[in-house]
Amino acid sequence: MSSDIKESSMNAYNLKVLAESCQVNEILKSISSRWKMQILYSISKEVQQFSLLKKAFPSLSDQVLGKRLTELSDEGLTIKSSIPDTMPPQIIYTVTPKGSRLLEIILELHLWGQQEK
Amino acid sequence: MSSDIKESSMNAYNLKVLAESCQVNEILKSISSRWKMQILYSISKEVQQFSLLKKAFPSLSDQVLGKRLTELSDEGLTIKSSIPDTMPPQIIYTVTPKGSRLLEIILELHLWGQQEK
DNA sequence: CCGCATCCCTTTGGATACTG
């Protein structure tokens, strides 16, 4: 294994590139799941409930929405909180600081896409 | 079609969100193709030939590398140029300004991933 | 009202083999 690396033209620099880029790749793979960033953005804009999100994205199915909301919470991009004194109990999603910072980068990406050249 | 939108709870704001985000979604889908950003980054760091890229990423197959290089050129992120007076003819890839700006955003994404919270 | 389990189908990455 290590001898293979020695034999090839790989050097410490390239290994570093590989290692670092793989992290980015995981991030990219994660955030590029369909609807994910739209949902995160919507939550940041006060569309914070399951039913409201459904209405905002008519072509988004329930189970994909649920999946995305779970993922977003698991990754620390949103917080899921329920208001116990209401009936029926309301569940709302809010964006964490980490999610906020991600949205700023996504915005840059959006602006980058606007430029033609 | 337009009557559907009228009947639903969609408003101008949500439509705008939807439209804008979809562009981002396409961008995300495009740049999150496996190896793509690693390849772009490597090219920016003087790893500019097919064979060198192959060596830099041993687990990357020929036809995926070729595919990514084609995509990168088609999207205006790299320029493919051949040096005609050499034998065998060398083909090198260079990053365009557009590609460069994208890499800056990717770097931010990388830094974002480094932060835990 | 807020989701999850299951099944299916499309997309995408990868292996093998072949060309200018």
Place this chain on the structure above:
DNA sequence: CAGTATCCAAAGGGATGCGG
């Protein structure tokens, strides 16, 4: 050296139907 063509396996998203 620099790719391309074809085929195949895995993963992701969507539809249907069911539970808390």
